[in-house]
Amino acid sequence: MTTIGATMRNELIGLGGFVERNVYLTKRYILWDIAFMIWTIANTLTIVFIARVENLPKAKENELATILLVGAVIWAFLGIIFEFMTETVAWERWEGTIEYTFMAPVSRTMHLFGQGAFAVLYGLIRATILFFAVAAFIGLHVPHANYGAAFALLAIASVSFIGVGMMTSVLPLISPEKGAQLGFVAQGVMLVVSGVYYPVSVMPHWMQLIAKISPATYVLRGDRASIVSGAGMRWADVWPLVVIAIASMPIGLTIFRIGERHAKRHGKLKRSG
Amino acid sequence: MSAFAAPTALGTSVRGDVPAVEVDNLTKVFRRRDPKAGRFTRRRLPALKKVTFTIERGECVAILGQNGSGKSTLVRLLSTLLLEDGGEARIFGHDAFREARLIRRLVNRVSVEASFFKKMSAQENLSYAARFYGMTPAQTRTAIPEILAKVGFPPERRTESMMNLSRGMQQKVALARALLTSPVLLLLDEPTTGLDPRSKREVQEFIREVRRTHDATILLCTHDMAEAEALAERVGLLDRGELLFLEPVAEVKRRYGVETLEEAFFAATGRSFEEEQDEDDELREVFG
Numbered sequence: 001m002t003t004i005g006a007t008m009r010n011e012l013i014g015l016g017g018f019v020e021r022n023v024y025l026t027k028r029y030i031l032w033d034i035a036f037m038i039w040t041i042a043n044t045l046t047i048v049f050i051a052r053v054e055n056l057p058k059a060k061e062n063e064l065a066t067i068l069l070v071g072a073v074i075w076a077f078l079g080i081i082f083e084f085m086t087e088t089v090a091w092e093r094w095e096g097t098i099e100y101t102f103m104a105p106v107s108r109t110m111h112l113f114g115q116g117a118f119a120v121l122y123g124l125i126r127a128t129i130l131f132f133a134v135a136a137f138i139g140l141h142v143p144h145a146n147y148g149a150a151f152a153l154l155a156i157a158s159v160s161f162i163g164v165g166m167m168t169s170v171l172p173l174i175s176p177e178k179g180a181q182l183g184f185v186a187q188g189v190m191l192v193v194s195g196v197y198y199p200v201s202v203m204p205h206w207m208q209l210i211a212k213i214s215p216a217t218y219v220l221r222g223d224r225a226s227i228v229s230g231a232g233m234r235w236a237d238v239w240p241l242v243v244i245a246i247a248s249m250p251i252g253l254t255i256f257r258i259g260e261r262h263a264k265r266h267g268k269l270k271r272s273g
Numbered sequence: 274m275s276a277f278a279a280p281t282a283l284g285t286s287v288r289g290d291v292p293a294v295e296v297d298n299l300t301k302v303f304r305r306r307d308p309k310a311g312r313f314t315r316r317r318l319p320a321l322k323k324v325t326f327t328i329e330r331g332e333c334v335a336i337l338g339q340n341g342s343g344k345s346t347l348v349r350l351l352s353t354l355l356l357e358d359g360g361e362a363r364i365f366g367h368d369a370f371r372e373a374r375l376i377r378r379l380v381n382r383v384s385v386e387a388s389f390f391k392k393m394s395a396q397e398n399l400s401y402a403a404r405f406y407g408m409t410p411a412q413t414r415t416a417i418p419e420i421l422a423k424v425g426f427p428p429e430r431r432t433e434s435m436m437n438l439s440r441g442m443q444q445k446v447a448l449a450r451a452l453l454t455s456p457v458l459l460l461l462d463e464p465t466t467g468l469d470p471r472s473k474r475e476v477q478e479f480i481r482e483v484r485r486t487h488d489a490t491i492l493l494c495t496h497d498m499a500e501a502e503a504l505a506e507r508v509g510l511l512d513r514g515e516l517l518f519l520e521p522v523a524e525v526k527r528r529y530g531v532e533t534l535e536e537a538f539f540a541a542t543g544r545s546f547e548e549e550q551d552e553d554d555e556l557r558e559v560f561g
């Protein structure tokens with residue numbers, strides 16, 4: 001085998017290691033996962049019931065509920081990805097394994113990508129359960145839904161979500177105490193500007209400008225159209241997601257590397273204080 | 274594949290014509306909050322001051338030092354976890370700071386705290402860690418039980434959650450994790466500190482066994498003088514970031530005209546080894 005071939009092979013095995021570790025952890029924390037799932041469903045119901053308040057005609061109410069549900073599901077999905085990416089550093093520091101992971105001969109790209117890949121897989125499963133559980137609970141009627149298109153668009157958007165997640169996952173490296181919280185701030189800001197429960201057009205102009213560079217904007221818009229009226233994947237939603245994905249990956253990796261260097265210079269990889 | 278066999282990929286990066294470790298004027302300075310001078314004032318705290326030494330291939334060298342003397346800082350610098358503030362370090366001829374990817378294949382480490390995902394089992398912790406070093410499931414299926422047996426870990430406890438294991442057991446798993454990846458340089462940072470006497474003896478016995486059976490160079494940092502003397506060919510003394518000497522124990526004793534390493538420490542520093550740190554050292558607390 002050539003050196004490059006051997007290196008590639010080791011990198012892929014390394015990536016598998018990150019996925020494997022998350023599988024073990026999910027198995028060990030399965031009860032917590034179930035509790036968290038119930039919490040997410042309850043939380044989503046509190047939003048979707050808003051559709052009934054206005055006493056709209058049945059069809060209108062159904063459409064509003066669907067729009068809210070899609071928003072809540074994307075919010076939950078994004079939450080999982082950001083949480084996993086932020087935990088890349090935060091959880092390992094808490095367990096004390098962080099130095100062993102950072103001194104292993106696997107590239108940071110595979111490290112973050114492995115973490116992201118598992119998050120996407122896990123997030124998609126949770127999002128699916130959440131969607132159908134809530135839809136069944138409130139008797140949502142979505143006969144035209146194009147699930148294939150909705151799912152595919154979410155998968156494309158996931159690449160950019162991982163890229164943005166890389167940028168936030170570095171925060172605990174720089175600030176061991178506050179970094180993880182800042183990750184949640186980033187998630188909240190991204191969803192607010194992307195029109196999570198409302199069209200982007202209701203926001204002030206300057207927020208609409210930020211919405212243009214947020215990947216969540218396009219996936220919310222596209223998935224709503226697919227679930228409510230059965231629209232296929234539209235190029236207008238796909239190309240911005242592809243562009244953002246291509247840009248966010250290298251930016252995310254670069255930011256993480258800079259953070260890692262900073263941590264190694266100032267001894268912040270391990271220290272808790 | 275035997276758990277002790279070096280992976281072939283290492284062949285090209287381990288040169289025979291250079292020392293295992295060359296450290297030259299290595300310096301590391303941390304900035305710490307100064308509680309006396311106010312919230313935002315930082316104080317420069319030199320953790321390593323121009324440390325220079327060499328370790329030959331296959332040698333076992335012990336570095337003795339009190340808490341806060343800079344042992345862990347040295348180990349972290351050699352394992353790509355810290356960047357230097359001056360000087361150089363080479364591992365088998367490769368720059369420890371600029372060739373990190375290559376160094377990482379060659380080095381592994383055992384530190385004072387076990388550092389595992391506590392809810393996961395020993396088997397699981399070792400499995401995922403081995404993947405980072407390119408070991409496939411087919412390889413670890415046989416290698417993990419083999420290596421755990423070698424460190425004297427009871428096979429039936431392999432799938433038990435790590436938090437149910439005693440400190441001594443956890444430390445054995447840490448040794449197994451380090452050896453699983455067949456490092457050519459093994460960094461042991463207080464591997465027996467806090468262990469009960471029996472586990473301590475077992476771990477020390479295992480380190481001897483590794484020396485007999487494995488082509489590894491060992492750097493052992495410890496504050497246990499008997500351990501240093503028993504396991505290492507040469508003993509160094511790190512005091513407040515300065516390496517005072519590094520030579521065979523017999524030579525240390527002869528030079529200072531003393532019978533024990535304790536006396537040598539006193540002769541070299543004017544302080545007793547067990548003594549508490551003085552006022553000026555208040556900022557020097559332990560970081561694992």
Ligand SMILES: Nc1ncnc2c1ncn2[C@@H]1O[C@H](COP(=O)(O)OP(=O)(O)O)[C@@H](O)[C@H]1O
Pocket residue numbers: 266267268271303304305318319320338339340341342343344345346347556557558559560561
């Ligand atoms: N990450 C860090 N940030 C700030 N100071 C540190 C850090 N690591 C170590 N130090 C300081 O450097 C000195 C040496 O510490 P260390 O290398 O851990 O000593 P030892 O392992 O010999 O006990 C101590 O004064 C310690 O407080």
Ligand SMILES: [Mg+2]
Pocket residue numbers: 344345346462463560561
């Ligand atoms: Mg230490």
